[in-house]
Amino acid sequence: MYGNASELFVESFHSSITFNVVLTNKLNFMRKIFFIFLVACSFIQLHAQEEYTLSGYLKDASTGEELLYATVAVKGTTIGANTNLYGFYSLTLPAGTYDIIYSYIGYQSKTEQVILDKNITLDVEIDTEANQLDEIVVTADAEEDENIRNTEVSVVTLDVAKSTKIPVLLGEKDVFKTLQLLPGVASNSEGGSGFFVRGGATDQNLVLLDEAPVYNASHLLGFFSVFNSDALKDVKLYKGGIPAQYGGRASSVMDIRMKNGNMREWQASGGIGLISSRATIEGPIVKDKGSIIVSGRRTYADVVGRLFTDALDGTSLFFYDLNAKANYKVTDKDRIYISSYFGRDALGIENFGFDWGNQTFTSRWNRTINEKLFVNTSVIYSDYNYGFDISAGEIEIDLSAGIFDYTLKQDFNYYPNPNNKVSFGWISNLHRFKPVNFVFNNTEDDNIEFQNALESGLYAGNEQKINSRLSLNYGLRFSIFNNIGPYTEKVYDDENNVIEETSYEEFDFYHTYTGLEPRLSSTYLLNEKSSIKFSYNRNFQYLQLLENSNSGSPTDVWIPSSPFVAPTIADQVAIGFFRNFNNNTYRFSTELYYKTLQNTVDYEDGAEIFGNSDLEAELIFGEGRAAGAEILLEKTKGKLTGWVSYTLSRVRNRADEINNGDWYSARQDRTHDLSIVAIYELTPKINFSGSWVYYTGDAVTFPAGKYFIDGTLVNLYTERNADRLPDYHRLDLGFTWIMKDSKKFYSDLNVSVYNAYNRKNAFTITFDENDAGQTEATRLALFGTIPSITWNFRF
Amino acid sequence: MRTKMRYIYDIAIWGMGLMMLASCEDVIDLELDNTDPRVVVEALADINxxxxxxxxxLTNDFYEQAAPNQVTDAEITLKNEAGDEVNIPVNSEGSYSLSPINLIEGEIYELEVIVDGISYTAETTAPFKVPLLGIDTILRPPFFQGGDPFIQSFYRWFDNENQDNFYRLRTFVNDTIVGPYAFYSDNQLDGELFVRPLMAPVFFGDTARFQLISIDKSTYDYFIELQAVLNQGFGGTTPFNPKGNFDNNALGYFGISSYEEIEFQF
Known part of the structure; x- marks a missing residue:
């Protein structure tokens, strides 16, 4: 039942003795690894004489926002460090005088002379390039070559500001859609914000907003992501080479950080568009000590729609988002953050309502224990839930379901010397799965039984510079997943009938899985402008999303690993070549990857997922593999900037119950995927942009014949996903006119055209009889040419 | 629920589409692979x-516009639990039928169909009849301004206790079947009162026949899968062939049913 993975990594701990022995051994192993890290780092320290530490934060000069992953380098050497997720850096050097260069993409670099004869705390502020004087041109080589030197493989860091220049559907700026234009990342459907990473399914992407998992990152049935770009500071996608601090998903991690808010002055910004508007206000609580930001967005598609058709009378169709965050520097060493997201979609007709949404709450405490040790402690809540409300005369029916997470975690960064950056920490996440809860005329179903599970992780890793050419980032994560009572475990026969039931009491840890997840990435500098990189990672995924349909739905069901459902295990290797040209005007990278997946979950043909209390009986288990080559050529300077991205890939799945057990193409198996993005700055106030996308049509199952049952046409199918939708391609164009750009007021007008040459890309193809009784194939093309206009402002 | 969801999806998609005056549906030329014809058997015994x-x-190619290829030379045998066999003859319309036959609730029956020397066999259990207690009705205001008020109807019956029961609701309005497929099982609802809506409006002046059909598990399972596969397009499942109870890769099903009926003139 559990496949090979269970033989290697999964223990069924009905015996508490076995459980304790195995768990203790694994914890001891982790302790040893951690001990080795510390000893190794201490050993390195022993050789250093009279060393002092320079530490502090790197910030934006105008807003006081911390800059993440920025570079801090010692001039004239290859010694340096990066700021962490909170903008903190630490650099331990022998006593002496140094010129320290602080740099960050899109900012002017700054050099500070430091006399290091004691430990020094130095917070540095740098200006954006937009604020620089024309005659001062500083090229931040250290930062620009960061893509060559760092140990990140298969990682995409998105420039949120730049992504707003790319034309998108309905002018609604969306970081997800920008990511879909990069190699290895593919849209899950026309106009959709869901995405596949290197052949992985959509549920294999861990999406974190200020560390809180977001379980359904889509609005309006997938056409918009839940992330309002105005509230975001940094977006990083790990397609591979995932650091040990992240766990829980098989294919990728998307780490999204919200802005902290302007520490210096109050500022408002927003935009008014055809179907939605947004507004953000931010400012200091106490200048340079604390700030707050509140950002909201609301669509009015239904209101606009009613202008065009009476068919939408009495219907609702909208979503809204609210992001809020506050932070405060309690002492020089302590800072607290509280951030929250709340978003909801609503669809309805007269007597039928359907709504769904996420909410997250994160509270964090940053503490600089000393110049070399930084710790963040987070308490996180996240939920995703949906509900139906049906009224028919005297009858009122409510249905609801959801997933609720309560997380506690600590992450430590230890900087023993410039060549090592040690990370270690732990996380414990209590998941509560609420199955469909049926309320009839305000009478609740008493038999509703939540499923509970505790997912925990312990990790340690080190980013180590071996010599001037070779850098490594290695780590190990130990994950443990406990199913917790109360719960009634069922055993089913071949016909899915319950043949045995075992009841577990509250807080019974009735089943446990554990996993060791090694992570490694390395960079070897061929010269100053080129490098080769390698990565390997193993990831365990203990939660699975059972998709109700071929296009994703808000009612898709998250289920935990259990005695019947083993965790998905992914192994991925990637190798890449990175090269910068022409004074870093051009960046080229290519990567090859191979990924295997064990214990993938699907469900039997015709399985009823919604509200099925015996869903586990309808699951089937299989395996998957994906291989591909990715190429990215970027032009980063000059009037014309942009990139060309190409992915060649193959994604195959296998399960005994499907296709006679033969391998078949996964839906997301797109052989070719090409994106070309260009932004042309005609004048400092006018720029044009365009993007062209082409990819091989999705693997789908078309009929190979037909027959009739009960007078109804039934299509005859042969092999799963043996056919293809027609190839997809689309051109989007955009134009931005900066109408006013002064210190006090900024405004621009953005006009975009989605699908400029009106390509009828098939969203679905259905096979049915027409009114004359003839069978035919009908294509649904969702979006033709769609113009949009948005006015953005800031003051 | 699936139907409602579909409706909501349609509203969302078409609402957005209309709003943008952009979405469209069109018939396209799409080359499809063809496969060898397969045998389809639709066999239904009626206790009433x-x-x-x-x-x-036999199955046709998808674009073939001819009527289904009927097999008129099949050998068909029905066998009861005692081993008694009866041959089902072909009739003048090319299908096979026999009446009267003795069908007993709770008994297992086996049907064998031989086509071109290949045998296809299915087995099922005759269901127990369940009385239809009544039809509840509620007068509703018009869907749209200027429309007629309509009657919403609800079937009402008690499930037979200590039996596995499966149901189909079939409604004829003015002799035409209305509403989508409606199948129910008493799984976890054994012996309970069922009140289930007709998912179609009835208007004043209509004549409606409400049938509560007790069906066997094979028919129920087959139609649940059939329902899922018919729901294609946006929100549809991955296509597949519904699995019936015939062996040897034959399509279709063999089922036994009995029904209770109430007729109303509204």
């Missing part, structure tokens, strides 16, 4: 009329 009716056909 003590009869059995069987249609044996």
């Amino acid at each position: 009329t003590s009869s059995i009716s069987i249609n044996v056909t």
